[in-house]
Amino acid sequence: MARIWIQNGRVIDPSRELDRVTNVFIDDGRIADIGDAPQEADQIIDATNQIVCPGFIDLYTELREPGSEEDETIESATAAAVAGGFTSIASIPSADPPTDTQASVEFISHQAKRADNCHVFVLACVSKGRAGEELSEMGSLVEAGAAGFTDANRPIFNAELMRRALEYSRMFHRPILNLPQVPELNQDGVVHDGLVSTILGLPGMPPAAEDVMTGRDIRLAEATGGTLHLMKISTSGSVEIVRQAKARGIKVSAGLSAANLIGTDETIRSFDTNFKLNPPLRSQDHLDACIAGLTDGTIDVICSGHAPRATEKKMLVLNAAPFGIVNLETTLGLVGTKLVHAGHLDWSAAIYKMSVAPAQILGLEQKGSLSAGSDADITVFNPDQPWTVSTKELHSKSSNTPLDGWTLHGRATHVIVGGQLKKQP
Amino acid sequence: MQEEINTLAKPDSWNRRYLIDLESLTADEITTLLDTADQFRELTNECRMKLPVLQGKTVANLFFENSTRTRTSFSLAARRLGADTVDFTASGSSLSKGESFIDTAKNIEAMNVDAVVVRHRAPGTPHVLTKTLDTAVVNAGDGPHEHPTQGLLDILTIRQKLGRIDGLTVALVGDIAHSRTARSNIWGLKKLGAHVIVCGPATLVTDRWEEIGVEVAHNLDEILPRCDVLNLLRIQFERQNTRPFPSVREYALLYAMTPDRLARSKDNIVIMAPGPINRGVEVTTEVADGSHSVILDQVTNGLAVRMAALWLVTQ
Numbered sequence: 056m057a058r059i060w061i062q063n064g065r066v067i068d069p070s071r072e073l074d075r076v077t078n079v080f081i082d083d084g085r086i087a088d089i090g091d092a093p094q095e096a097d098q099i100i101d102a103t104n105q106i107v108c109p110g111f112i113d114l115y116t117e118l119r120e121p122g123s124e125e126d127e128t129i130e131s132a133t134a135a136a137v138a139g140g141f142t143s144i145a146s147i148p149s150a151d152p153p154t155d156t157q158a159s160v161e162f163i164s165h166q167a168k169r170a171d172n173c174h175v176f177v178l179a180c181v182s183k184g185r186a187g188e189e190l191s192e193m194g195s196l197v198e199a200g201a202a203g204f205t206d207a208n209r210p211i212f213n214a215e216l217m218r219r220a221l222e223y224s225r226m227f228h229r230p231i232l233n234l235p236q237v238p239e240l241n242q243d244g245v246v247h248d249g250l251v252s253t254i255l256g257l258p259g260m261p262p263a264a265e266d267v268m269t270g271r272d273i274r275l276a277e278a279t280g281g282t283l284h285l286m287k288i289s290t291s292g293s294v295e296i297v298r299q300a301k302a303r304g305i306k307v308s309a310g311l312s313a314a315n316l317i318g319t320d321e322t323i324r325s326f327d328t329n330f331k332l333n334p335p336l337r338s339q340d341h342l343d344a345c346i347a348g349l350t351d352g353t354i355d356v357i358c359s360g361h362a363p364r365a366t367e368k369k370m371l372v373l374n375a376a377p378f379g380i381v382n383l384e385t386t387l388g389l390v391g392t393k394l395v396h397a398g399h400l401d402w403s404a405a406i407y408k409m410s411v412a413p414a415q416i417l418g419l420e421q422k423g424s425l426s427a428g429s430d431a432d433i434t435v436f437n438p439d440q441p442w443t444v445s446t447k448e449l450h451s452k453s454s455n456t457p458l459d460g461w462t463l464h465g466r467a468t469h470v471i472v473g474g475q476l477k478k479q480p
Numbered sequence: 481m482q483e484e485i486n487t488l489a490k491p492d493s494w495n496r497r498y499l500i501d502l503e504s505l506t507a508d509e510i511t512t513l514l515d516t517a518d519q520f521r522e523l524t525n526e527c528r529m530k531l532p533v534l535q536g537k538t539v540a541n542l543f544f545e546n547s548t549r550t551r552t553s554f555s556l557a558a559r560r561l562g563a564d565t566v567d568f569t570a571s572g573s574s575l576s577k578g579e580s581f582i583d584t585a586k587n588i589e590a591m592n593v594d595a596v597v598v599r600h601r602a603p604g605t606p607h608v609l610t611k612t613l614d615t616a617v618v619n620a621g622d623g624p625h626e627h628p629t630q631g632l633l634d635i636l637t638i639r640q641k642l643g644r645i646d647g648l649t650v651a652l653v654g655d656i657a658h659s660r661t662a663r664s665n666i667w668g669l670k671k672l673g674a675h676v677i678v679c680g681p682a683t684l685v686t687d688r689w690e691e692i693g694v695e696v697a698h699n700l701d702e703i704l705p706r707c708d709v710l711n712l713l714r715i716q717f718e719r720q721n722t723r724p725f726p727s728v729r730e731y732a733l734l735y736a737m738t739p740d741r742l743a744r745s746k747d748n749i750v751i752m753a754p755g756p757i758n759r760g761v762e763v764t765t766e767v768a769d770g771s772h773s774v775i776l777d778q779v780t781n782g783l784a785v786r787m788a789a790l791w792l793v794t795q
Contacts, residue, residue, distance in 0.1 A: 249688070250688050250691050250692075253686055253688045253689070254503070254663070254692070255603050255604070255625055256603045256622075256623050256624030256625035256626070256658075256660060256663060257603050257604075257623075257624075257625075326603070326604030326605075326607045326608055370582055372581060372600065372602035372604070372605055372608075373602055373603065373604050374601075374602040374603070374623070375602065
């Protein structure tokens with residue numbers, strides 16, 4: 056395998072507080088060395104004025120294959136991931152058939168290997184059939200390669216099932232990832248429950264629906280000692296509940312979907328279904344609280360929230376259209392624009408939340424770091440140069456995003472996966 | 481007659497091809513709509529014949545949700561103006577019927593229509609059509625969002641009965657949460673200077689309305705003596721997921737307009753209901769059919785308002 060020399064970049068490795076201009080050397084699929092002196096190489100990447108960091112790991116990518124290939128395939132999702140600077144993604148089993156058998160886990164792994172774009176860590180279902188009633192065969196699923204468990208966009212509403220899942224999964228050292236929402240409080244909700252939903256007559260998703268479930272899940276994690284990750288939080292209440300739990304020493308992590316950085320519930324005044332997200336774009340006070348949670352470390356992870364949906368599905372009326380946007384290719388740009396350039400996070404903290412923390416949550420000891428011997432998963436990106444989003448250029452099979460024409464700061468230029476250069480200008 | 485028709489010139493204060501909501505209209509625009517409606521009502525009353533100002537034009541009624549009175553009113557308004565009408569109705573009890581609404585609308589537009597009147601159970605549908613179609617668009621009710629012609633006809637009726645809107649206290653009573661009529665009334669009345677009260681059970685009347693300058697009340701008897709107008713909104717059982725009050729009986733006890741409550745109101749109070757009314761729930765039969773009730777005036781004004789709306793958006 057080729058020896059690669061990434062030259063003269065600003066190397067940021069938050070796993071050991073490294074942030075300086077230097078060289079990274081890759082050999083045989085692993086990080087060989089970091090140092091100022093030149094070394095021999097087969098291939099040289101000039102990273103002048105670029106940031107070089109451990110490859111991004113996404114904890115929320117809906118692959119949609121098998122079952123909803125009209126939205127996305129494993130091939131197209133992983134291509135989009137690499138284009139966006141991700142070297143690994145965790146697959147969210149949102150499509151039917153559910154990922155609740157050994158065969159279904161192995162199918163995803165197999166398709167990912169065949170596509171050969173980036174690593175895919177398969178998240179299997181917590182419950183059989185993703186029905187929220189009985190535990191899936193977690194032991195067998197782990198044997199097939201499952202990296203963790205989630206019922207995707209269906210919250211684990213049954214408290215007893217959640218308790219059992221947190222207890223049982225401990226045996227296999229795998230996390231439970233939940234979307235913390237009380238379904239009966241959200242009912243047919245399509246947007247944040249607030250003044251805008253009141254004026255527009257749209258059914259709302261009250262912040263309390265998230266706060267209540269966040270509180271429940273944390274109590275259950277405390278009681279069971281299980282590993283809990285709250286995939287996408289969005290309310291000031293749940294940020295505060297997570298903050299207090301961490302202060303009490305409870306093992307819990309929380310993520311924010313970069314899609315929720317797009318704006319507030321005011322956007323839904325356009326009635327554009329591409330602003331219909333789950334969790335919804337909330338009012339400014341909630342967004343501010345989430346950003347404060349990112350800044351003080353309460354929110355550990357920034358995920359893409361990638362939820363591709365075919366155009367004809369998003370053409371429906373707002374009440375009927377599915378939630379979500381494609382975001383693998385715009386996550387870095389949103390983080391750069393809305394968080395780093397806006398002064399809320401420095402790049403080291405952003406990289407921590409997009410690589411180091413996700414690696415820890417999935418227990419990936421060889422990833423999320425540029426230490427010698429780690430997997431050579433590396434993202435090189437331009438932190439400053441503005442670029443304009445064009446849905447026509449996206450690698451994702453779907454183009455459901457309101458960001459077409461937006462100017463963002465932060466775009467991957469080189470992506471190295473397992474020592475192989477998968478993306479270059 | 482011909483002379484009077486010739487005096488109908490598009491007012492300078494109107495430059496829109498759409499009537500989607502009252503929220504985005506100015507007070508001048510709302511007044512223009514009301515004045516035009518008055519003009520049409522007088523002309524039709526006097527002549528009892530058609531005003532062929534839209535001769536040769538076609539108005540399409542796209543009703544993705546069941547409606548009898550609004551659809552009839554729009555059809556009649558279009559025909560009174562000399563327009564041809566096309567009716568498209570889909571029983572809109574399930575959203576699946578509305579899934580291809582953009583395609584349906586584009587199909588109808590391809591038949592060379594000049595204006596589309598649309599009703600849909602999903603908020604925002606008319607707004608989306610203005611982005612998709614080249615024709616004029618009039619909202620005939622989009623879910624609980626707005627029903628601008630209903631708001632206008634209510635306001636027109638108040639103006640006829642009390643001579644003004646500015647300075648009046650108008651209470652909207654009942655299911656504010658699910659009422660498009662309430663929203664259109666709120667915006668229109670506020671813009672014209674009325675004090676608006678929304679009154680009903682706390683499960684159907686959120687305090688958030690205060691944020692836009694509307695008074696929120698849950699006790700009808702307390703506000704009653706201050707009200708110049710009561711607009712009694714229908715309880716929309718069909719839009720409610722869980723029943724927001726324990727029983728119809730309890731609702732009627734707290735909010736029904738009864739002869740007893742009428743006796744404690746201002747002498748010249750105007751009682752309105754957008755219909756169809758649930759007799760015995762929002763209003764007793766005695767009050768609905770009594771001398772303070774203007775329910776049938778509302779229907780007559782509805783026709784005039786819809787004529788005005790169709791004429792203005794197609795000029």
